[in-house]
Amino acid sequence: MKNTKEMRKWLDDMNLDHPLVIAGPCSAETEEQVLKIAHELKDTDVNYFRAGIWKPRTRPGMFEGVGALGLKWLQKVKEETGMKTTTEVANAAHVKLALEHDVDMLWIGARSTVSPFIMQEIADALEGTDKPVLVKNPVNPDLSLWLGGIERIYNSGVKNIGAIHRGFSTYEKTKYRNIPEWQLAVDFQDKYPDIPLINDPSHITGKREMIFDVSQTALDLNFDGLMIETHFDPEKAWSDARQQVTPDTLKQIMRDLKIRKEGSDAADYNAKLNTLRAQIDVIDNSIVETMGKRMNISDAIGALKKEKNIAVLQSSRWNEILGKMILQGEEKGLSEEFVLKMFKAIHQESINHQERILKS
């Protein structure tokens, strides 16, 4: 699959003067609920009305969606409000039903993207459709798996495609429901700059209070749009109550978000930017130089250890370094998360160097 401008034609043809907005409830619950929310979102910047019809739930016994019946409610949304509609499909039967009911855009969820078998089944069912199909990232931070899922859809003749970044599962508890791993989204954009990339702050945060911040970060990273779960009474929602916002809050979020330009022609801005970037280049060079020197010392320690038959891993020394660096990092305004990640990577490289020496 090669990056082409064609991939974003469906979005460009909409001629929006703002990022694409997809909003609506996590789940379609009743016809009244769906229509009430849709009417509250009508005549706003919302381009697609979303509602989950089939809900992949972690544990059995939770609300699993109203099923095909809800597709009729989405048709009503279109008739009554003129908004386009979108829903998640997770197997070939869902695809068939959604297409029969003329849902305007389909998305594939994170729990489906992880499975090449299910992705192939969905891709086969979608063959040749001209409706846009968006693929959410897999639950684990694996760029190849995400791209592989998109390729399967593309190879079955679906040319209007897009991707949704909904964050990644972690065993550790963090402030996010699914950590964003922004770098992975940036890597995605580097590889396929013309695949529209939509951010899903509802699933990343799991909490409505954090949705604005994550949305702003996404726009600052040149995402093409946002998917925000919206319900007139979030607390009473049948699924994901904590992460939905009211239509009024959504409108406020859309008013407050700043859309920044990718660049500027202003000469003084460009001159200052170039100076600062030159400074960053100098520092980056010295980081790599310093790392090279550190690894040379690690090699020397490795040689000593080899001579005396000593283990590579020295946990107490390592923990001492980590503790000191976290404190020092704090003084320099570096987050503990960053210092830990950086030093874990350095430690791993150092271990690799010594392993090579011990095995030689």
Ligand SMILES: O=C(O)C(=O)C[C@]1(C(=O)O)C=C[C@@H](O)C=C1
């Ligand atoms: O101090 C050591 O024994 C080292 O081998 C160096 C080093 C490091 O890179 O800082 C590497 C491995 C050990 O687990 C601890 C520290």
